Amino acid sequence: MKVTINDVAKHAGVSMKTVSRVINKEPSVRKKTYDIVMQAVKELNYQPNTAARNLAGTSSFAIGLVYDNPNAYYIIDMQNGVLSRCKEEGYELVIHPCSAGDPDMQQEIATMIQRSRLAGLVLTPPLSEQKHIIKMLDDLGISYVRLLSGQNTPSEENESKESIKNNNCIYVDDYAAAYEITEHLIKLGHKTIAFACGDAEHKSTTERLSGYKQALKDHNLSYNDSLVYEGTYSFESGVEGAKSLLKNNNESGITAILGGNDEIAAGALFASRLMNIAIPEQLSISGFEDSPFSRQTWPKLTTAHQANSVISEHAARLLFSKTRGSRSHDKDIITTFTPSVVIRESTGPAPK
Amino acid sequence: MKVTINDVAKHAGVSMKTVSRVINKEPSVRKKTYDIVMQAVKELNYQPNTAARNLAGTSSFAIGLVYDNPNAYYIIDMQNGVLSRCKEEGYELVIHPCSAGDPDMQQEIATMIQRSRLAGLVLTPPLSEQKHIIKMLDDLGISYVRLLSGQNTPSEENESKESIKNNNCIYVDDYAAAYEITEHLIKLGHKTIAFACGDAEHKSTTERLSGYKQALKDHNLSYNDSLVYEGTYSFESGVEGAKSLLKNNNESGITAILGGNDEIAAGALFASRLMNIAIPEQLSISGFEDSPFSRQTWPKLTTAHQANSVISEHAARLLFSKTRGSRSHDKDIITTFTPSVVIRESTGPAPK
DNA sequence: TTATTTTTTGACACCGGTATCATAAAATAA
DNA sequence: TTATTTTATGATACCGGTGTCAAAAAATAA
Numbered sequence: 001m002k003v004t005i006n007d008v009a010k011h012a013g014v015s016m017k018t019v020s021r022v023i024n025k026e027p028s029v030r031k032k033t034y035d036i037v038m039q040a041v042k043e044l045n046y047q048p049n050t051a052a053r054n055l056a057g058t059s060s061f062a063i064g065l066v067y068d069n070p071n072a073y074y075i076i077d078m079q080n081g082v083l084s085r086c087k088e089e090g091y092e093l094v095i096h097p098c099s100a101g102d103p104d105m106q107q108e109i110a111t112m113i114q115r116s117r118l119a120g121l122v123l124t125p126p127l128s129e130q131k132h133i134i135k136m137l138d139d140l141g142i143s144y145v146r147l148l149s150g151q152n153t154p155s156e157e158n159e160s161k162e163s164i165k166n167n168n169c170i171y172v173d174d175y176a177a178a179y180e181i182t183e184h185l186i187k188l189g190h191k192t193i194a195f196a197c198g199d200a201e202h203k204s205t206t207e208r209l210s211g212y213k214q215a216l217k218d219h220n221l222s223y224n225d226s227l228v229y230e231g232t233y234s235f236e237s238g239v240e241g242a243k244s245l246l247k248n249n250n251e252s253g254i255t256a257i258l259g260g261n262d263e264i265a266a267g268a269l270f271a272s273r274l275m276n277i278a279i280p281e282q283l284s285i286s287g288f289e290d291s292p293f294s295r296q297t298w299p300k301l302t303t304a305h306q307a308n309s310v311i312s313e314h315a316a317r318l319l320f321s322k323t324r325g326s327r328s329h330d331k332d333i334i335t336t337f338t339p340s341v342v343i344r345e346s347t348g349p350a351p352k
Numbered sequence: 353m354k355v356t357i358n359d360v361a362k363h364a365g366v367s368m369k370t371v372s373r374v375i376n377k378e379p380s381v382r383k384k385t386y387d388i389v390m391q392a393v394k395e396l397n398y399q400p401n402t403a404a405r406n407l408a409g410t411s412s413f414a415i416g417l418v419y420d421n422p423n424a425y426y427i428i429d430m431q432n433g434v435l436s437r438c439k440e441e442g443y444e445l446v447i448h449p450c451s452a453g454d455p456d457m458q459q460e461i462a463t464m465i466q467r468s469r470l471a472g473l474v475l476t477p478p479l480s481e482q483k484h485i486i487k488m489l490d491d492l493g494i495s496y497v498r499l500l501s502g503q504n505t506p507s508e509e510n511e512s513k514e515s516i517k518n519n520n521c522i523y524v525d526d527y528a529a530a531y532e533i534t535e536h537l538i539k540l541g542h543k544t545i546a547f548a549c550g551d552a553e554h555k556s557t558t559e560r561l562s563g564y565k566q567a568l569k570d571h572n573l574s575y576n577d578s579l580v581y582e583g584t585y586s587f588e589s590g591v592e593g594a595k596s597l598l599k600n601n602n603e604s605g606i607t608a609i610l611g612g613n614d615e616i617a618a619g620a621l622f623a624s625r626l627m628n629i630a631i632p633e634q635l636s637i638s639g640f641e642d643s644p645f646s647r648q649t650w651p652k653l654t655t656a657h658q659a660n661s662v663i664s665e666h667a668a669r670l671l672f673s674k675t676r677g678s679r680s681h682d683k684d685i686i687t688t689f690t691p692s693v694v695i696r697e698s699t700g701p702a703p704k
Numbered sequence: 705t706t707a708t709t710t711t712t713t714g715a716c717a718c719c720g721g722t723a724t725c726a727t728a729a730a731a732t733a734a
Numbered sequence: 735t736t737a738t739t740t741t742a743t744g745a746t747a748c749c750g751g752t753g754t755c756a757a758a759a760a761a762t763a764a
């Protein structure tokens with residue numbers, strides 16, 4: 001019934017260690033031997049037992065994906081990207097949702113690592129941005145890859161002496177994307193552009209805000225605190241944000257709202273409906289992320305496309321390249337992604 | 353650094369087998385011994401190594417969740433529900449997205465089971481409804497739990513002689529829910545109610561359709577094929593469905609559309625906007641599932657609430673109850689869930 | 705050809721638990 | 735109290751691989 005490495009060895013007429021070498025693609029196995037073994041593997045349909053490998057080996061064949069993010073689309077994309085890489089490498093994925101609020105989250109993560117003997121971890125924001133988590137992982141001596149908002153400029157991480165290494169990060173350049181999308185609005189003639197931010201604890205929030213500010217500056221538009229609504233990355237926050245920004249019959253004269261993400265934008269859209277404001281005729285609204293969401297609102301959202309599953313796949317690549325010998329070529333790993341603007345129907349020329 | 357069962361045994365002054373008994377809650381351990389061991393476990397912060405347990409034991413400490421469903425909200429809920437139970441029981445979860453189209457999906461699932469020595473599987477629709485999958489699992493002799501649309505009536509599964517057992521299913525009574533939601537519309541005075549269906553391969557589609565039909569019948573409304581649009585469980589299908597149903601300036605005189613799920617309903621909403629139809633004044637639209645989605649449309653969707661994470665948690669319970677001794681009390685397991693109507697703003701009295 | 709180096713292969717001890725079955729201790733019966 | 739039954743505990747052989755290191759084979763040098 002179940003085929004073990006010994007069966008394969010016998011079938012191929014070699015020792016089990018040789019089979020082990022073959023399935024692990026270790027060097028110094030003669031081509032001929034390799035072929036014979038692979039043949040046997042195929043004929044018997046051998047599947048190495050993960051538990052045994054994990055137990056015997058120094059590093060296990062499983063990595064973890066830790067997230068604290070309520071955005072289902074985002075999470076699914078992350079999972080799928082990492083998963084596809086895992087499959088490629090014959091690894092298992094242990095998913096671990098958690099909530100930052102939880103006081104024993106750290107303990108929980110540590111427990112998970114120990115129990116499953118994880119070879120590494122992929123961390124998504126905002127967890128990836130929390131120093132105490134990083135510190136814990138460093139102390140544990142486990143390798144990990146962080147998904148981060150920002151650019152890959154070492155100087156920026158000025159965490160002084162004990163500087164957190166930045167060769168294990170995948171960056172999403174939210175700054176550039178926000179700049180681009182703001183510029184898009186400016187080019188449409190908008191002069192009073194508001195920004196409905198996401199959670200302050202996400203670095204992406206400040207990155208996107210900076211890009212927005214810089215774009216305004218570069219186009220000689222003045223920045224105004226009152227045009228920034230500090231909320232969270234949620235639909236509800238988008239609703240509240242829009243209401244707040246457009247209060248008193250839009251006394252600020254806002255003609256465009258940049259949403260911190262698609263959900264915020266959708267919320268703003270919703271609020272606009274409540275207030276009887278026509279989109280995009282009276283008000284332009286743009287999102288961020290290009291989740292399926294953005295195609296299901298009315299009107300469809302202009303947004304910045306972020307290829308989450310690709311990003312997470314590269315995160316996994318990076319992790320594997322550090323974990324085992326660099327089986328996957330480091331050269332193929334992209335470490336900085338810049339979302340690109342996707343123009344749909346929620347933005348249009350500024351009203352007269 | 354890492355604590356093994358032997359360390360605990362030494363610390364507690366017992367044999368490692370006794371420790372094993374304690375952590376597995378096996379009977380016949382004296383209370384006193386139990387306490388001593390638990391004390392040691394705590395003091396050393398011992399975490400049993402999953403790989404070792406999987407390898408040594410007859411059944412492993414991991415279950416799998418297999419799904420082929422593009423609905424992110426649904427999947428996340430499923431995962432979280434199962435995961436919470438796994439945590440409780442000290443199991444790992446291996447997630448496995450797959451696509452029914454894939455010809456070697458069966459092989460893939462078999463491989464996964466073998467590699468990870470899974471103790472069991474939770475199957476979500478539509479996979480849970482595919483006979484060849486079930487057959488394969490039966491042949492493999494692996495235990496599994498199916499999430500199914502329907503009621504727990506043995507007679508219904510008339511798969512003849514080799515009758516598939518139905519003591520390993522969790523049912524969602526879509527029939528009853530559809531009946532209820534249709535009745536809601538009827539009571540609002542609607543007489544021409546259309547139904548935009550989901551995928552034919554989902555049993556939920558036929559269940560919901562039956563409920564809809566029965567409600568019409570019980571209220572002396574005639575059923576009409578032309579009022580049923582056969583689509584898929586997607587936003588786009590909702591758009592197309594509504595367009596098709598309301599064609600020629602709504603020649604059929606439809607006053608309400610029942611969406612097969614929330615996405616379809618959202619799509620129908622979208623289409624209505626395109627056609628300048630006011631919701632709910634001119635047309636009522638209802639969804640199904642109560643995903644976060646349904647609260648983020650304009651107007652918010654009347655729908656049938658389905659507690660996916662609770663459902664999947666019970667699926668996991670059921671699986672565990674079959675896998676190991678019934679540590680969790682079977683009595684606590686709910687095997688049939690009936691979604692309940694949630695009334696929001698997308699439905700209203702039928703227009704004159 | 706033989707000696708030497710390098711490459712390929714294999715024997716065997718683990719990894720950290722669980723399963724089995726024998727043994728010791730406690731409970732009950734005589 | 736002693737014999738008998740029941741219950742709690744321990745000794746030890748695995749589970750299916752990987753890591754180490756030594757032996758065998760092949761390649762190269764002498």
